[in-house]
Amino acid sequence: LSHGSGGKAMRDLIEGLILPALGASSTTPLEDQARIDVPEIVGNGGRIAFTTDSYVVDPLSFPGGDIGTLAINGTVNDLAVGGARPTVLSCSLILEEGLPFAILEKMMCSMARAAQAAGVRIVTGDTKVVPRGSADKLFINTAGIGIIPKDVNLEIARIRPGDQLLLNGHLGDHGAAILKARGDLALDADVQSDCQPLHRIIAALLAAAPGTRCIRDVTRGGLATVLNEFAQGAGVGMRIVEDSIPVRPAVRGICEVLGLDPLYLANEGKLLAVVPAEEAGAALEALRACPEGTNAEIIGEVLPNPPGRVVLSSHFGGERIVDMLVGEQLPRIC
Amino acid sequence: MNTVFADEPHGECIRVRGLVQGVGFRPTVWRLAQELALTGEILNDSEGVLIRIWGEAEDLKRFLPSLLESLPPLARIDKLECSDWVVGKPPDSFRIIASERGAIHTGVLPDAASCDDCVRETLDPFNRRYRYPFTNCTHCGPRFSILRKIPYDRANTSMAQFPLCEDCRSEYENPDDRRFHAQPTACHVCGPKARLRRQDGSPFSLDRFTSLDDIDAAANLLRTGEIVLIKGIGGFHLACDAANASAVNRLRERKGRPHKPLALMARDIEVIARYAEVGELDRRALLSKEAPIVLLKRREPLSLPDSVAPGMCRLGFMLPYTPLHHLLLRRWERPIVLTSGNLTDAPQITDEVEAIEALDGIADWILSHDRTIVNRVDDSVAVVAAGELRLLRRARGYAPAPLSLPEGFSGLPQILALGSELKNTFCLIKDDQAILSQHMGDLADVRVWEEYQIQLARYRDLFAHEPERIAIDAHPGYHASQLGQKISEELGLPLDQIQHHHAHAAAVLGERAIPIDHPLILTVALDGLGYGLDGALWGGELFLANYHRCQRIGRLLPSALLGGEQAMREPWRNTLAQIFLSIGLKNFIEEFPDLAITDWLKKQPLAVYEHMWRQGTRAPSCSSMGRLFDAVAAACSLAPERLSFEGQAAMLLEAAIAPGMIEKIDDGAYLLPVVTDGGLLGLDPRPLWQPLLSDLRRGLELSEISARFHVGLARSLYSWIEEGFQRANPDSRKIVLCGGVFQNVTLLELLQTQLQDSGFEVLASARLPANDGGLSFGQALVSAARALS
Ligand SMILES: [Fe+3]
Ligand SMILES: [Mg+2]
Ligand SMILES: [Zn+2]
Ligand SMILES: [Zn+2]
Structure with a gap:
């Protein structure tokens, strides 16, 4: 791949590789914008959700996914946790000069498959090639639009003491898969990224527990970060119970060896939902009934005090403060 | 005049x-x-x-x-x-x-052990305070633990709810009486009462025990192997018969405390002396009004189950310090276990309702009373080393008595120093005095953290403290540092971020009354770790330091913390890191295939650790002496795979040395040569491994191996200091020894002796803990020095 100037080489790249891979036909003239019909939201109280995210990951492929699946599911999930049904996505590529065509093609195909699986269309995009060293292989930006139905209103401010905290499955799979995929630690463990779209399970959750306060996808910074954001945003305390947080043995093993805390590991297909206590049972059942939530658990609850503080009840009766991550996980013990 | x-x-x-x-x-x-x-x-x-x-x-x-x-x-x-x-x-x-009111500048008194007169009265059947568990007078009794606000009057303490009876009042008002203005004075008629009850609240009758009273009944329960929760002066304790192995084990199991030594209390010195050696300084400390737990060399054979302090060569003993404890132990010819009533790392519980709830299932009986504990104060812990009583934990009996400051520290602003993460204390400076809080504990525990903030507010209130300057550790992740940052932002106050070991050094300088403008002094700081000026983790450093400056001139050659904080919990990770650093993994396995540590390491994912080490992934570099002790202890299989309390590995390593062994070491001590390390004087741990592992292989006793390590380390530290002195040529032949590693009595005594023999004046901490418990005092002094310059 060479550094294009927007001329014929670029057109060939887009028409010859990217568009076919993403399932668009090169016979449709390329317009400068996508034009979208939004009949559903006109006049019936619904709202548009709009988000964007850039994806950089090393390596591009890892067990359970690649940058293409991340770019689709990440943006889909950012829409979904607001209660939106994702509809269309844009896709911008920044390619490093010299990136093999085969890799680009593979990533485009997996984007297309992920989009299809999630039921969203990629309707517009852009491609730039930058000189060697100006980017690392391939960066992807996706923006997405979704429709939020009329009565859905998920907000951190709605969190109340007594609410239950629900997690849809094992923590840390993605982070562990990336560590393994980097290959520089000779980790011998069977771990797969949990990269998956969450809008379906969220729809199921909202149907079963319409009082759900808010939902967040648990990504970089891990569960600890989401909990702290919730606690600080809502001015409440939160308690999670170590024994109830699902972590796969292989992931736990990696954490033990490396001295990492699964609470801080990245995920790409996990959500944390805050649900009023009276709906928690139904919510848990609904989560578990979905393939994305077979291992869902109630992992803790919202406390009135102290505001902004997250606490982990450990197996032996310890109560540790769960902080936001400060830099690396730097040892503190003297 | x-x-x-x-x-x-x-x-x-x-x-x-x-x-x-x-x-x-x-x-x-x-x-x-x-x-x-x-x-x-x-x-x-x-x-x-x-x-x-x-x-x-x-x-x-x-x-x-x-x-x-x-x-x-x-x-x-x-x-x-x-x-x-x-x-x-x-x-x-x-x-x-009568008192004039105004801004109060006088200190708040610490709690004091019962005086002889009060004990005598309590035990005298003809005295009106016979068997009264809260007898006290102007010379003894609770002070800080019952104080809500100043001035120190009964109305401002938790004795406010007990109006004096006529007899007590006349004592209180008589200048010729021992109880003249004794604020907490009380008697059977008017004062608090002790009450025994079942944990589950179900009724029982004292008759069942044919006991004199509730306390006597509790004593009888202990005798039958029961665990009793006892409300003391500064918190609840869990008690059991120390000679009853099954009771001790039950207590350990229920409390989730597998190894950490348990404190013991015995009726008098004579009883203690049956189990441990009591020197003159020990005796004085035990009998002092501060009445700390004193770590004493255990006598062999020990007629107590080893589980009271597994693997340790010292037992922590204290004497009864309230009439309640005197009455409880009156008829005991052997010690009882008296350990703080809490769960794992949580603070000692002070509230009865909370105690019943939180300690459900640990004790079946509770001996409580209705005098509220306002301020939680743990038992203090001390040990005699190198001819001085040295505090390891400063709390009951000591805090919050003000500490006077060295010459030159005058006209100071009010300073709040927030301390470290583990073994935290905080320190206030006001009126050119320092007030160091009682031991708080590990701030990562949410209950300690809450207690810390309550106590901060209480101290600021009690001492009318309005901070004008905030001092914190430079570690960005310490909870106390984050709080200090927040306070400084909210109040718009200058913030001093103070390097960990500089604060350790300053604490010693301050305790030893070194004046503010003293020139730089050679300083050895050895501890677990602290955040270094270069963002790396330090803990085995040679400095030139005074209050104003702290310049690093040497370090222990760094090793890797394999898995970061995990390496603090699993000592063998440090052995592995040292093996990588010195003889190499492959050589090690070939040359020492039969060691227990080799077996253990072979079960680990060694390839992963090797990659971590090579790449520095999850393996921050660290020059900590504490970790070298871990490495040696684990190599000797003296430490468990996973430590259950901080400092455990080093304590077990020291405890392995049999009496008289140190004196026998001549040749064969493992030396750490002094090497050039860039511009620094490096202390190189690598050469100690080959001889140490060879000694292990040929089956040399662990006692001798540990002694060789201690002696070698002391000699090496001495050479390091001597070389540092030659190179830096400071004005005085003084040397500061600071940091938690100097709680190791063997190392301190060996090094101090050698230094003194060579004409050094050794400055080390005694009245304040050498560990992070004294850190906030040092932070406050460095901050004060900055404020003045
Ligand atoms: Fe320290
Ligand atoms: Mg995102
Ligand atoms: Zn007295
Ligand atoms: Zn009275």
Whole structure:
């Protein structure tokens, strides 16, 4: 791949590789914008959700996914946790000069498959090639639009003491898969990224527990970060119970060896939902009934005090403060 | 004492500062004035005590010396100022004048162990306080633990709810009585009561125990192997019969405390001496009004189950320090376990409802009372090392007595220093004095954290402290540092971020009264770890330091913390890191295939650790001496795979040394040579591994291996210091030894002796803990020095 100037080489790249891979036909003239019909939201109280995210990951492929699946599911999930049904996505590529065509093609195909699986269309995009060293292989930006139905209103401010905290499955799979995929630690463990779209399970959750306060996808910074954001945003305390947080043995093993805390590991297909206590049972059942939530658990609850503080009840009766991550996980013990 | 009429009758005005209020100071002076036929007056005011005294010159001359001789036990005079008292008409009597109110500058007193008089009364069947568990007087009893606010009056303590009976009142009002103005005084009639009950609240009858009272019944329960939760002065304790192995094990299991030594209490020194060696300094410490837990060398064979302090060579003993404890142990010829009533790392519980709830399932019986504990204060812990009593944990009996500051620390702003993460204390500076809080604990535990903030607020209130400057550790992740940052932002105050070991050094300088403008002193800091100026983790450093500066001139060659904080919990990770660093993994496995540590390591994912080490992934570099002790302890299979408390590996390593072994080591000590390390003087741990592992392989006793390590380390540290001294050539042959590693008695004594023999003046901590418990004091001093310059 060479550094294009927007001329014929670029057109060939887009028409010859990217568009076919993403399932668009090169016979449709390329317009400068996508034009979208939004009949559903006109006049019936619904709202548009709009988000964007850039994806950089090393390596591009890892067990359970690649940058293409991340770019689709990440943006889909950012829409979904607001209660939106994702509809269309844009896709911008920044390619490093010299990136093999085969890799680009593979990533485009997996984007297309992920989009299809999630039921969203990629309707517009852009491609730039930058000189060697100006980017690392391939960066992807996706923006997405979704429709939020009329009565859905998920907000951190709605969190109340007594609410239950629900997690849809094992923590840390993605982070562990990336560590393994980097290959520089000779980790011998069977771990797969949990990269998956969450809008379906969220729809199921909202149907079963319409009082759900808010939902967040648990990504970089891990569960600890989401909990702290919730606690600080809502001015409440939160308690999670170590024994109830699902972590796969292989992931736990990696954490033990490396001295990492699964609470801080990245995920790409996990959500944390805050649900009023009276709906928690139904919510848990609904989560578990979905393939994305077979291992869902109630992992803790919202406390009135102290505001902004997250606490982990450990197996032996310890109560540790769960902080936001400060830099690396730097040892503190003297 | 200057007066123009030196030999005529005249008046003098004496201003006394220090701990002079609420300690029986005024009646002492009153009695002395009667004896010497002096007249005048005495009063408490915002600055301390003011004495105006008139009489014959002869008698006046005798007054001050006699006063200093007959000071009440809890009094401490920091400063005396005398001037003439010009009075129109000489007074005809000596009067105690009621307190004047104002801004209070006098210190808050720590809790004090029962005095002999009170114990005698409590045990005297003909005394009206016979078996009264809360007997106290002006010379003893609770102080800080019951204090809500100042001034120190009964109404401001948790004794407020117990109005004095007539008898107690007349003692309280009589200047000639030991209980004159004794705020917590009480008796059976008017005071708090002790009550035994079942944990589950179900009824029982004292008759069942044929006991004298609730306390006696509790003693009988202990005798039958029960675990009893006992409310003390500063918190709840869990107690059981120390000689009953099954009771001790049950207590350990229920509390989730597998290894950490348990504190013991025995009736008197004679009982203690059956189980441990009690030297003169130990004896004095045990009997002191502070009454700490003193770590004493255990006697062999020990007639207590090893599980009271598994693998340790010392036992932590204390004597009864309240009448309740005296009564409880009255008929015991052996010690009881008396360990803090809490769960794992949580603070000692002070509230009965909470105790019943949180400790459900640990104790079946509770001996409680209705005097509220306002401030939680743990038992203090001390050990005699290198000829001095050294505190390891400073709490009951010591805090919050103010610490005076060295020369030059005057005109200081009010400073709040927030301390470290583990073994936290905080420190206030006000009126050119430092007030160091009692031991708080590990701030990562949410209950300790809450307690810390409550105590911060309480101290700021008690001492009317309005911080003008905040001092914190430079570690960005310490909870205390984050809080300090927040306070400084909210109040718009200057913030001093102080390097961990600089604060350790300053704490020693301050304790040893080194003046503020003292030139740089050679300093060895050895501890677990602290955040270094270069963002790396330090813990085995050679500095030139004073209050203003701390310049690193040497370090222990760094090793890797494999898995970050995990390496603090699993000591063998440090052995592995040292093997990578010294002889290499492959060589190690080939050359030492039969060691227990080899077996253990072979079960680990060694390839992963090797990658971590090579790449520095999850393996931060760290020059910590604490971790080297871990590495050696684990290599000798003396430490468990996973530590259950901080410092455990090093303690077990030291404890492995049999008596007399140190003296036998001549050749064969493992030396760490001094090497050039860039611009620094490096202390190289690598050469100790080959001989150490070879000794292990040939089956040399662990006692001797550990002794060789300690002796070798002490000799190497000495060479390092000597070389540092030659190179840096500081003004004085003084040396500061600081950091938690110096709690190792063997190392401290070996090194101190060698240094003193070579003409060094050794400065090390004693009244403050060498570990992070003294850190906030050092932070406060560095901050003060910065404020002044
Ligand atoms: Fe330290
Ligand atoms: Mg995102
Ligand atoms: Zn007394
Ligand atoms: Zn009374």
